[in-house]
Amino acid sequence: MLAAQAWLRQCSLIKADLRLRMILKRLLDMLLTFRALPVVLCLVFQLASLAPALAQGPENFLTTQREKLSEIEATVDGLEQEIDDQATDDGELVSVRVELEKLAREVFDASLAFRPRLSEINTRLEQLGEPRKEGEPAEPEEVTRERTRLLDEKASFNVLIGDAERLSVRINSVVDGIAELRRDLFTRTLSRRYDVSAALSADVAGEFAQEVGRVYQRVSAWLSFVFKYRLKSLLLATTLATIAALTLLFGGRRLFGDFVEPDPTEAEPTYLSRLSVGLFSTLIPSLSIGVFLASTYYFLDYFSLLRTDIQPLLWSLFSVIILVYFVYRLARAILAPRRPNWRLLPVRSQAAQWLLVLAVVTAIATGFDYFMDQVYSLFGSQLSLTVATSLVATVIVGLLIMAIGGVSPLDDEEGNPKPWPLKFRYLLFALGAAIIIAAMLGYIGFARFLSQQAVVTGAIIATMYIGFLTAGAITSEGAFANSWLARRLERYTAFDETALDQLGLVTGMLINMIVILIGVPLILLQWGFRWADLTAWSYRIAGRIQVGSLSFSIVGILTGILVFVIGYFVTRWFQSWLDGKVMARSRMDSGVRNSIRTGIGYVGLVIAALIGISAAGINLSNLALVAGALSLGIGFGLQNIVSNFVSGLILLAERPFKAGDWIVAGGVSGTVKKISVRATEIETFQRQSVILPNSELINAAVGNWTHRNKLGRMEIPIGVAYGSDVRRVHEILLEIARSHPLVLKNPEPFVLFAGFGDSSLDFEIRVYLSDILMQLNVQNDIRFAIVDAFEAEGIEIPFPQRDIHVRSGLFRAQESDETPNEEELADGVEDEQGDLPAGKRRRRRKVDPE
Amino acid sequence: MKTMKIFALAATTFIFAGGSAFAASVVNRDSEPQTIVVTEGGSQSEIVVGAGETIEFCAAGCFVTMPNGDREVLTGSETVEISEGRGRVR
Numbered sequence: 001m002l003a004a005q006a007w008l009r010q011c012s013l014i015k016a017d018l019r020l021r022m023i024l025k026r027l028l029d030m031l032l033t034f035r036a037l038p039v040v041l042c043l044v045f046q047l048a049s050l051a052p053a054l055a056q057g058p059e060n061f062l063t064t065q066r067e068k069l070s071e072i073e074a075t076v077d078g079l080e081q082e083i084d085d086q087a088t089d090d091g092e093l094v095s096v097r098v099e100l101e102k103l104a105r106e107v108f109d110a111s112l113a114f115r116p117r118l119s120e121i122n123t124r125l126e127q128l129g130e131p132r133k134e135g136e137p138a139e140p141e142e143v144t145r146e147r148t149r150l151l152d153e154k155a156s157f158n159v160l161i162g163d164a165e166r167l168s169v170r171i172n173s174v175v176d177g178i179a180e181l182r183r184d185l186f187t188r189t190l191s192r193r194y195d196v197s198a199a200l201s202a203d204v205a206g207e208f209a210q211e212v213g214r215v216y217q218r219v220s221a222w223l224s225f226v227f228k229y230r231l232k233s234l235l236l237a238t239t240l241a242t243i244a245a246l247t248l249l250f251g252g253r254r255l256f257g258d259f260v261e262p263d264p265t266e267a268e269p270t271y272l273s274r275l276s277v278g279l280f281s282t283l284i285p286s287l288s289i290g291v292f293l294a295s296t297y298y299f300l301d302y303f304s305l306l307r308t309d310i311q312p313l314l315w316s317l318f319s320v321i322i323l324v325y326f327v328y329r330l331a332r333a334i335l336a337p338r339r340p341n342w343r344l345l346p347v348r349s350q351a352a353q354w355l356l357v358l359a360v361v362t363a364i365a366t367g368f369d370y371f372m373d374q375v376y377s378l379f380g381s382q383l384s385l386t387v388a389t390s391l392v393a394t395v396i397v398g399l400l401i402m403a404i405g406g407v408s409p410l411d412d413e414e415g416n417p418k419p420w421p422l423k424f425r426y427l428l429f430a431l432g433a434a435i436i437i438a439a440m441l442g443y444i445g446f447a448r449f450l451s452q453q454a455v456v457t458g459a460i461i462a463t464m465y466i467g468f469l470t471a472g473a474i475t476s477e478g479a480f481a482n483s484w485l486a487r488r489l490e491r492y493t494a495f496d497e498t499a500l501d502q503l504g505l506v507t508g509m510l511i512n513m514i515v516i517l518i519g520v521p522l523i524l525l526q527w528g529f530r531w532a533d534l535t536a537w538s539y540r541i542a543g544r545i546q547v548g549s550l551s552f553s554i555v556g557i558l559t560g561i562l563v564f565v566i567g568y569f570v571t572r573w574f575q576s577w578l579d580g581k582v583m584a585r586s587r588m589d590s591g592v593r594n595s596i597r598t599g600i601g602y603v604g605l606v607i608a609a610l611i612g613i614s615a616a617g618i619n620l621s622n623l624a625l626v627a628g629a630l631s632l633g634i635g636f637g638l639q640n641i642v643s644n645f646v647s648g649l650i651l652l653a654e655r656p657f658k659a660g661d662w663i664v665a666g667g668v669s670g671t672v673k674k675i676s677v678r679a680t681e682i683e684t685f686q687r688q689s690v691i692l693p694n695s696e697l698i699n700a701a702v703g704n705w706t707h708r709n710k711l712g713r714m715e716i717p718i719g720v721a722y723g724s725d726v727r728r729v730h731e732i733l734l735e736i737a738r739s740h741p742l743v744l745k746n747p748e749p750f751v752l753f754a755g756f757g758d759s760s761l762d763f764e765i766r767v768y769l770s771d772i773l774m775q776l777n778v779q780n781d782i783r784f785a786i787v788d789a790f791e792a793e794g795i796e797i798p799f800p801q802r803d804i805h806v807r808s809g810l811f812r813a814q815e816s817d818e819t820p821n822e823e824e825l826a827d828g829v830e831d832e833q834g835d836l837p838a839g840k841r842r843r844r845r846k847v848d849p850e
Numbered sequence: 851m852k853t854m855k856i857f858a859l860a861a862t863t864f865i866f867a868g869g870s871a872f873a874a875s876v877v878n879r880d881s882e883p884q885t886i887v888v889t890e891g892g893s894q895s896e897i898v899v900g901a902g903e904t905i906e907f908c909a910a911g912c913f914v915t916m917p918n919g920d921r922e923v924l925t926g927s928e929t930v931e932i933s934e935g936r937g938r939v940r
Contacts, residue, residue, distance in 0.1 A: 111913065112923045112925065115922070115923065115939065118920075122920075122936070122938070154920070158919065158920060161913065161922075161923065164913070165913040165921070168889065169892055169894065172891045172892030175892070176892055
């Protein structure tokens with residue numbers, strides 16, 4: 001036994017080591033691009049993991065494995081005996097099957113442990129080669145001896161694996177046998193016919209009273225014992241259970257307060273609120289009762305207050321109470337007899353009351369039958385008593401179901417009572433009739449199965465249906481955004497209406513999933529499937545799926561997505577922490593901060609993705625192949641994208657400009673809004689967003705007005721009329737420039753006498769500003785000041801002027817007395833710039849103001 | 851609502867269908883057919899692998915007896931290569 005335990009420990013050590021090795025290998029693959037190192041390291045790890053298995057020597061290993069197998073065989077013998085003894089108990093059969101399946105896996109693992117040694121032996125044998133044949137030169141004695149030793153070892157391994165194989169076959173056939181036994185058991189229960197006439201004799205009533213008396217005796221004896229000797233434990237157990245139930249009840253009410261109790265003042269509740277009230281007012285109180293009873297049972301058991309005869313009684317009593325209460329809450333939620341506006345099913349108020357009573361009585365009858373069955377089997381009562389009780393109970397249930405079908409709950413056009421739709425009515429009648437007929441004919445097992453299914457499965461399906469309807473109602477547009485939960489979310493979080501609507505969609509899907517995940521197993525459990533079956537299925541779903549050389553599992557992928565989402569949020573959090581808490585204090589430049597922030601965002605995203613893929617169980621070396629193929633595609637098709645991407649990284653690192661800078665690039669002038677990895681967003685001063693690919697910003701010249709600082713020069717040209725006092729003008733302009741508060745003293749403002757223009761003497765004021773972005777204001781101020789100052793000094797600001805000399809038409813008049821026509825006059829006008837085109841010439845003609 | 855249900859159904863089918871597409875494979879590198887004996891669950895069967903042929907078997911763990919009598923245990927994700935009657939697990 002001790003040896004087996006030691007072996008087990010070793011095996012789990014090997015497994016843990018294997019897992020560690022896998023993780024390390026993935027990490028190394030990820031980090032190192034050249035391949036030789038990971039391979040070498042992996043070999044080292046492999047050897048390290050083999051070491052403990054071989055350290056104890058092949059002989060010793062063989063013995064422990066053999067002992068292990070024989071131990072398993074003994075357990076299987078015991079279990080087979082158990083099957084023979086418990087062939088009529090379905091639950092016992094299932095637990096034996098679970099045990100057997102576990103043993104089968106153990107056998108398998110034990111045989112798997114030989115593999116490393118076996119492959120080692122095979123390799124060594126191959127190295128030694130075939131034995132020499134007759135006539136060939138003899139090989140060294142040493143080689144022959146080693147070959148024989150290895151072959152012997154291999155043979156003993158083979159024998160042991162053969163034993164394991166036979167054991168595995170045996171276990172599997174026993175498991176198959178159990179499945180057959182259970183099928184038979186189920187069919188026997190349903191198809192067995194009892195003698196009903198014996199059950200209806202007068203003695204049965206007396207026997208029934210006797211049994212009830214026995215129950216009373218047992219329970220009162222137990223209670224008086226508990227009260228006398230174990231009162232403290234009882235009180236403690238009840239208190240703890242009550243606390244657990246109250247926590248759930250009040251917690252649920254606090255969270256879903258408006259849903260558990262309908263608001264009586266609300267005249268017309270929405271469909272969604274009616275549905276949610278229906279769902280939560282069923283689930284939360286039922287769950288509270290369930291938790292209370294389950295924890296009471298658990299604590300009573302924990303303080304060993306339960307005697308073996310009380311235990312099953314209490315268990316079945318509690319189950320019945322939960323069932324009846326659940327049916328009551330559900331029926332009340334759907335029918336709402338006192339609150340017509342909260343009713344989910346459009347039935348008449350009186351019919352609603354009536355239906356509620358019928359449903360609850362049906363549940364009570366079924367529960368009573370179930371409870372009495374437990375009592376009878378506990379006390380070993382006579383079969384006739386069981387048959388009689390079940391007969392009465394099932395017939396009552398059948399009648400009740402038919403009665404439900406007979407109610408006329410709906411309104412017709414004139415407002416008179418109308419029966420159920422035909423199909424539903426016939427379904428109920430057929431079900432009720434089938435139960436009654438089966439019971440009357442003596443097929444009590446079948447009748448009981450039908451009536452229990454009608455109550456329990458019916459209740460579960462009804463709840464699931466409400467759940468689906470709720471999900472559908474939440475998903476419909478705008479429904480969630482108007483709900484109570486959304487209003488609360490809106491108050492405490494930054495969600496807007498669209499986000500809430502999308503949240504509603506997700507919530508709807510989640511509710512659907514939860515309803516399926518909870519409802520379907522519950523129904524399957526009702527139909528004779530066992531918990532072990534369900535867990536076996538879920539293991540299968542969680543298992544790995546192979547697609548080509550890629551293998552993954554659904555659970556793994558979900559884990560991967562979850563890990564990625566968590567990684568994403570951690571990155572975001574780290575980003576804002578670093579930006580807001582660390583970099584803000586270090587008086588770092590906002591551009592650097594932005595670059596670091598963006599860089600960390602991308603790095604975090606990549607790391608989260610890698611960890612997510614790793615957690616999903618997808619081997620990263622498989623992705624390397626994809627990456628290899630992609631790089632070829634990048635060479636051709638994605639060239640531009642990649643070049644932009646790399647340019648973006650360079651922009652972040654080199655920072656020729658940062659967000660908020662005024663740049664001029666590729667004919668665009670504006671403020672940089674955001675530097676992304678592919679493109680940069682620039683906002684022009686007309687508020688137009690221009691998305692400029694990063695490669696253009698890297699490859700072409702970029703002008704940046706605010707690169708190191710915002711200092712910049714601006715010029716204001718101004719002309720004065722010929723004949724003005726230029727020195728005085730220079731003085732005035734300089735004075736104006738100097739006196740402006742935003743103009744820098746150093747570099748000093750400068751006034752340039754720029755040239756002799758066509759119609760003016762041209763000056764230019766050149767001033768430096770500490771913030772070039774303020775230039776428009778400064779320009780305005782200076783221009784106003786110039787106009788004012790010139791006016792005061794009487795200095796004229798001229799506009800382009802032209803002297804027109806009219807060669808008088810006198811001598812033409814001398815020749816002839818005719819007045820000259822327009823065209824001739826125009827010809828006679830002599831322009832100073834006679835080479836101007838005709839159109840311009842006419843436009844420029846202007847009368848000299850003087 | 852309806853599309854959602856169809857999607858759920860399709861996903862479930864995929865999971866169950868995908869679950870069965872998980873197997874070990876055996877490839878015969880010899881020039882003549884080889885026979886391996888496979889015990890899976892409670893049943894034992896002989897599989898004849900033609901020359902150069904690859905066959906998928908053993909969905910979830912099995913015992914295999916190679917043509918030369920060697921025994922092996924497969925978890926269901928390995929590839930077995932047979933050459934000169936000897937089986938090699940990869």
